[in-house]
Amino acid sequence: MSTDHFPYKIELHVHLDGAIRTETIIETAKRRDIHFPWKTIQELKSHLVVTSPPYTLQALLEKFKTFMPVVAGDRDAIYKLAYDFCEDSRLHNVYYVEARYSPQLFANKMTNGDKPPFALTEGDITPREVVSIICDAFEKGSKDFGIIVKSILCCVEHVPEWSNEVVDLCQEFQSRGVVAIDIACGDLDPEVPNKELHTRAFQQASKLGIHRTVHAGESGPAEGIKLALDEMHAERIGHGYKVVDDPDLYERCRKENIHFEVCPLSSVKTGSVPDDLNKHPLHRFIDDDVNFSISTDDPIVLDNDLTSDYKMVMEMGLDKDHVIATIFHAARSCFASPEEKEQILADLVKVYGDKFMKM
Ligand SMILES: [Zn+2]
Numbered sequence: 001m002s003t004d005h006f007p008y009k010i011e012l013h014v015h016l017d018g019a020i021r022t023e024t025i026i027e028t029a030k031r032r033d034i035h036f037p038w039k040t041i042q043e044l045k046s047h048l049v050v051t052s053p054p055y056t057l058q059a060l061l062e063k064f065k066t067f068m069p070v071v072a073g074d075r076d077a078i079y080k081l082a083y084d085f086c087e088d089s090r091l092h093n094v095y096y097v098e099a100r101y102s103p104q105l106f107a108n109k110m111t112n113g114d115k116p117p118f119a120l121t122e123g124d125i126t127p128r129e130v131v132s133i134i135c136d137a138f139e140k141g142s143k144d145f146g147i148i149v150k151s152i153l154c155c156v157e158h159v160p161e162w163s164n165e166v167v168d169l170c171q172e173f174q175s176r177g178v179v180a181i182d183i184a185c186g187d188l189d190p191e192v193p194n195k196e197l198h199t200r201a202f203q204q205a206s207k208l209g210i211h212r213t214v215h216a217g218e219s220g221p222a223e224g225i226k227l228a229l230d231e232m233h234a235e236r237i238g239h240g241y242k243v244v245d246d247p248d249l250y251e252r253c254r255k256e257n258i259h260f261e262v263c264p265l266s267s268v269k270t271g272s273v274p275d276d277l278n279k280h281p282l283h284r285f286i287d288d289d290v291n292f293s294i295s296t297d298d299p300i301v302l303d304n305d306l307t308s309d310y311k312m313v314m315e316m317g318l319d320k321d322h323v324i325a326t327i328f329h330a331a332r333s334c335f336a337s338p339e340e341k342e343q344i345l346a347d348l349v350k351v352y353g354d355k356f357m358k359m
Contacts, residue, residue, distance in 0.1 A: 005320060008351040009094045009306050010330035010344070011295050013213075013238055013261035015154075015184065016101040016134070017068060018298025019088070020081045022048070025067045028077040034070055034120065049303045055271035057219045061185060063301045065118075073108025073119030075133060082134045086141025086149050092306045096344055098335060100152035100182050101134070103127035103169055104162050111165055127162075131169050135176040142177075148344075150335060151178045152213065157186035160197035167201040170210045179335035180211035182238065186220075202232035211235055211335040213261065217242035219272045222249055229258065236261055236333060241272050241281045259291045259333035264312050265304045266297035277316050286322055293330035294323070321356075328356040 022041045029036035038044035048063050071077040082099075089097045104110065107127045108119030116122060125133075131153065138149040153170050155163040163183075170181050183198055192198075202212055214228035218239035225243055228234035229252075236259040237243070243250050243260070253260075262282055267273040273280050285292045294313060296304050304312075310323055331344045349357060 004093050004307065006307075006310055006323060006327065007093050008327070008348055009092060009310075010293065010327055010334065011089065011094050011097045011306055012236070012259075012293055012330050012334060013263055013295035013297060014097065014099055015298050016082060016085060016099045017064060017105065018300050019085055019099070019296070020067065020071065020300055021084055021088070022300065024077065024081050024084065025070050028074060029070045032070070032074060036070060045303065048301050050269050050301060053271070055269050057186075057270040057272065060266075060270055060298065060301055067300070068105060068118040069120050072106050073116060073121070073123050073125050075125060078106055078125075078130060078133045079137045082137030083141045086138065086145050086147060088305075089149070090145035090147050094147065094306055095347070096148045096150075096331070096334060096336065098150045098152050098179060099138075100154050100184065102154040102156050102162075102184065103130040103166065104156065104159070106130040106134075112161070117159075127165060128169060128172070131173050131178065135173055135178070138177055148336065148340065149177065150180075152180040152182050152211075152335070153178060154182045154184040155198055155201060157183055157192055157198075157215075160192070160194040163198050163201035164204075167204050167208070167210065170205060171208050174210065180213055181205045182213045182215065183232075184215050184238075186215070199231045202234075206233040213238055213335075216240060218267075219270055222246040225249060225253070229253075229256075235259070239263060239267065239272065241267055244281045244284055254288060254290060257291050259293070259329065260285065261295055262292045263295050263297035264309050264316070265302050269302055280316065282313065282316070282318075286318060291329050291333060293326045293333070324352050325356055327352070 022044045038047055104127045107130050108116045108123040108125045110116055142149045153166050155166045170178050212234045213236040214232055214234040215238035216224035216228040222242040222245045225237055225240055238261050240260045294309055296306055296309055
């Protein structure tokens, strides 16, 4: 049995729909009698996994259109993919994880009567029902695998009309492990139409004590990060690599201890960081002791896991202590309750010692 150098991991930025097992998609297509051109795991993987440049965020997001219609609106598939997610996390010694998803993208009945975005046929699974199914699966999975799994509900950047419902669902399911709101499916673009609907939802979340993280400054400009902080009260930034382009903003983020959810392989496969990995902002983050952690983002299209992303950053020059420090950053910046955080930190000290508690 190989030993894991990091036997207690934490993951703060992973999309549930980006972490579905390929076999679940193939089996579900078969069970539902959906015409699906990819019959084996290998065929589907080679279609989904982005292997050659040019790498763009849009190309990566396009891949979701292939498989989301298979699982959207199917109660059993949604439960299974969420439960399996817990097992896969445990397999990589991820003991605390926050998984994010858009409830609307899994639904087959929209609250406003619109056509569901992905589901092939309409039914009775509303966004609210989606959250309820996933909470059930996470509760069972957490218990069965001895880990903590929380949910972050995502707004979708190009559909601001859903954001109000997302914040309502965050509030309703707060007691069932829904800890935060996010904006996904793009990169916070200062020019997005109706963005005030997103802004309003985030301000409401802040009032209700719901945590906030925002995808920004990934492939889009650093300005998106400013918007996330100033108008959306973001506590963490998804990716945020472009922060280094704006020295004042970078300084501010350091001062305010803003947490960056860095996804190393994803940052390359979306073309968000320079080709030369020596110029990856992660090196500056390390040098400047920036508050950041390491996550996978979308394993189904990246063919990664947290173990492989840790390995990647070590090949980029980080040492073991650097990586452990990021796990402690994640523990301090996660959206668990203060009591849970205290317990997580105590567990981390047991595994890695107390020298990382200084910061
Ligand atoms: Zn993401």
